[in-house]
Amino acid sequence: MLDDVDKRVLRRFQMDPTLSLAELARLAGVSTATCARRLQRLRDTEVIRAVRTVINWPALGYSVEVSLRITLDKTQPRAFDEFLAAAREVPEVIEAQTFLGQVDARLSVIARDMPHYQQVYRDKLLTLPHIADIEALMHVARVKFDETLPL
């Protein structure tokens, strides 16, 4: 189980994963050696999985992002598995989630522009298996996206 020192280190680290070990230790109020030891243990136990780089899709020419909320035909016993397996094969899909609630699944889809989105939507997404209903939310802006945990 994690103690207060671990939590302090993680809280600071997740706010800025680019901090040096010395800076992180100072902000968390522990010695550099303690900080290094704690981080190593958190990595060994896979509480820290990795430091990921967030890709700036607009800089790669993908300026449109759409969130598709999908209702599946649940009379098909393998609807979820088959839908997800097919969605994984569409390169423009960057996230796939399944839910308990009003919608069954959601896909984050990126495209270069609206004509490209239209083409991906018609040719690759509407053709995914077992879709009963689909509705689109168009991204205007990301207001918060750090995905930190309330430690």
Add this chain to the structure above:
Amino acid sequence: MIDLDEIDRAMIRAVAADALITAGALGRQLGLSQPAAWRRLKRLREAGIFRGQRLDLDAQALGFTVTVFLGVKLATKGRVSLEDFERAVTAIPEVQTVEHVLGLYDYRLRVIARDITDFERVLRRRIMTLPGVGNIDANVLLSEERLPGPIG
């Protein structure tokens, strides 16, 4: 727009998965010398392709077992109410992402909680009391995968 070849794409994939990978390790993976890998990485950085870094933590191991996506419709609109709402919602620690969207809802929130009771507390005390909130629609996350995207 920056031109990318196969090696650049593989490099973006590798850096996305592990931000701490060294130019030497990238070079070994991609069949480049360390300086050549470093030059390519520098070019990608300068083109603004990397937006920042994110610590990938095992939320379950840290005691967070419930993730809920909320679709929020504002009851009143106008520039002031959007700003008030955004300022208040981003300050809630349990709200991990806030996206302004067009469609059925105005905002999409990702909320993380220790369990359903904890989620109910966040929903009632913090989210339903936000300025201008109208309809809220909730979906509990069952599974999630992040895919490499069109550089795969």
